[in-house]
Amino acid sequence: MTAMHAIDVHSPRDSQLVGWLPTATAPEVSAALATARSARPAWAAVPAAERGAAVREAATALRHRASDLATVVETETGRPFASAREGVLAGASTLEQYAELGPVHRGRSLLGSAVDFMVPEPRGVVVALTPWNDPIAVACGLLGAALVTGNVVLHKPSERCPHTGLLLATVLHQCFPARVLQTLVGDGEVGAALVSSSDVDLVAHVGSTAAGRAIARASSAKLLLENGGNDPLLVDDDVDPVWAASQAALGAFTNAGQICTSVERIYLHKAIAAPFLDALCARAREWNADPQPLVDVRHRDFVHSQVGDAIAAGASALVGGSVPDGNGAFYPATVLADCVGAMRVMCEETFGPIAPVQLVSSFDEGLAEACSGEYGLAATVLTSSMEHAQRAWRELPVGTVKVNAVFGGAPGGAAQPRGASGTGFGYGPELLDEMTTTKVVHLGVPTGRS
Template identity: 35%
Template sequence: MGAHLDVLDPATDEVIGSVPDLGPADALDAADAAARVQPAWAAAAPRERSAVLVRAFELMTARAEEVAQLISLENGKALHDARAEVTYAAEFLRWYAEEGVRVPGRLGRAPGGGNRILVSHRPIGVAALVTPWNFPAAMVTRKVGPALAAGCTAVLKPAEQTPLTALLLADLLREAGLPDGALGVVTTSRAAPVVDALLAHPAVRMLSFTGSTEVGKLLLRRSADRVLRTAMELGGNAPFLVLEGSDVDAALDGAMVAKMRGGGQACTAANRFYVHRSLADAFSTGLAERMGAVVVGRGSDPATGCGPLVDTAAVDKAARLVDDARARGARLLLGGQRPDGPGCFYPPTVLTDVPDGAAVLAEEVFAPVAPVVVVDDDEQAVALANDTEHGLVAYVYAGELGRALRVAERLEAGMVAVNRGLVSDPAAPFGGTKESGLGREGSAEGLLEYLETTYTAVDW
């Protein structure tokens, strides 16, 4: 028997299963298989590919509770968050089943009149897909859905911590009629050599990666050797602005969604709260009350509102950021003390009077930690919000919509949520500016990432 990779429940550190610990040779075999089947899959009628995705959506929906329980078990997130993820993840399959039959093209006369210009799109080929642990279902379907709809085949490398969900989704796609080899799943503890092997394979023409900015930069350099198409969804440091005149209760509703979904372990999580001075006390107190009422426990327990972090390294990071802020003068309103006992838990934490220079304002937290900074006007809020190398998402609350939209236009982010704490939608283009990534996922733009544009000059 070959090497195996144990999968742990982060709430207990107990082994819940194991998967093959594959290596570069296995990744090349998967790419070979994807290359063999890709021409036939690309030649299939768009409606045939669409039917497979529709059937996969139906199977995933029918088995939603099974998928959610698995996510909660290997990822640790609260069951209500896992169920919401399954609904979100399945929708990418349905969305791209619909988008795949509407690939755009155009025909026009050249300005000089000598010929016609025919523009069409064709599948790019085999795609290498690398997904993170924090949304083990949604990050898979958000990449696999458009790749398959476009006529590409793919090799998926899921996160080491959460491979079981990826394998289950691959099984559902095969049951839905996806040809053998069209989607290979390489589970591994050796991510770097496996991904390097995929990027060197001659049939692989694209890399889609979701993960940290640091790793994304390394992969961009490696992709440059073969001039691969790259789509990068990288780190975030989302500001949450509460402007003068805002409805504090509404802002708190949004803050709880933006901060606490998945225990704060999301690239879209609100990282920094910039609150107008007139509202700061009410907002900070209200946020501490609401976060303090959240039940912390094992994700699979229906009473749990906040599960464990993914591993001990994540707990160590949260503790370091909170300790640094307190050492610099921040005031602790809630939490801030890692609990004793098994599991990778860190409590919901609220910090106020967080000073400039605190690491918690500069780094992506990925934990249920909310630092609150007081601002005196919109200008200061915008300047502080933009003071980061990241630009994935921002949140704006204001009492007057026009004011909120004027501020939103000045924020350096690929996505802005106005008067709401949730931005993600399969029908919307997901992606960031600056060092938060390249390209877009979701919407029609997500399909185009997997297509090459072809121009044909026609003379009739």
């Protein structure tokens, strides 16, 4: 790890400098790790109800600063204020959820010649590496679950939104004892120094597959990884094509396609291709009337490279497909027809407002295509057939299957990615199990004495 340097953040809307922050140095990282290790026993000994009360206080503090945080998120990432504020409030709700669930997180017991009981205990020092696309909500899930179960946390927010991470730290730190939650500004070098340390017991990372694989190589700790995705949308021939197109647009274009479970590739039954594509193009033009920038120009150029490769290989851009004039990291909602599986836009993660469409002749063909690839985050099927819905959720090799809705789910729902998309539960009550380890106690009665 090299000496301290600065992270510059530029506005995705006009490319102007938002600000800069110094990264943590090697001695600062080492000191933070030592501080975390020393703080571990005292926080683990705090009664679970008191830890829950602290997490609940953090949720309240977050709600009070929701607008401030949303403003910084919009400034650094380009996410519109209203949407960014929803993300902050979602983070507060997640903290409230874990404030309730943490104190009642329990083990099991067995009765035999002796009593066996299984006790959940905190793992110890948790490193949380969080992303830029939904920085508050994701961070609150990992931090809340870790802290309420008695772990101490080192949080490194994405270098694309470090001011957001620091403001979140300001809001949360007041609710916990000193040293229990530390925030470090840094890039990949700081993250690598954290995850490779023998003082770390668990690494929780939400980000790219490349970064997740590097973490897996470098760390000997327990890993929770939510990595990239290439989520398919399968459109059957028995659904309303206009409704299906609205679902496709929602999944592909929301937050400029920068959601972990965005629709990345569409398999469309050719029987409804014409009305579906007409409606999808209409929705794309509506999105382009009020565009949202991508997080930065570097990412914009990556997205455009995939579109350009697809067009060169025979795809047609029905809407969008070109870099607009002017400053900022804007890229239009784009509809690509005539796509095939070998195109990068169909087999790699794009993470942009792109809706690539491949026509299929049958549900069977579409399902086979949707099952292809190395990623296993999520998938959606739109169908009126219960048989097809059942086949889809049984056969799709992903952690989450959504039927007839690209987004949504029950409160407190869990998610467990597969394949190149990661490992371990990242949400729901099950995340408390990931944040703890189990001690089994055999409790017998002494014998042989009168």
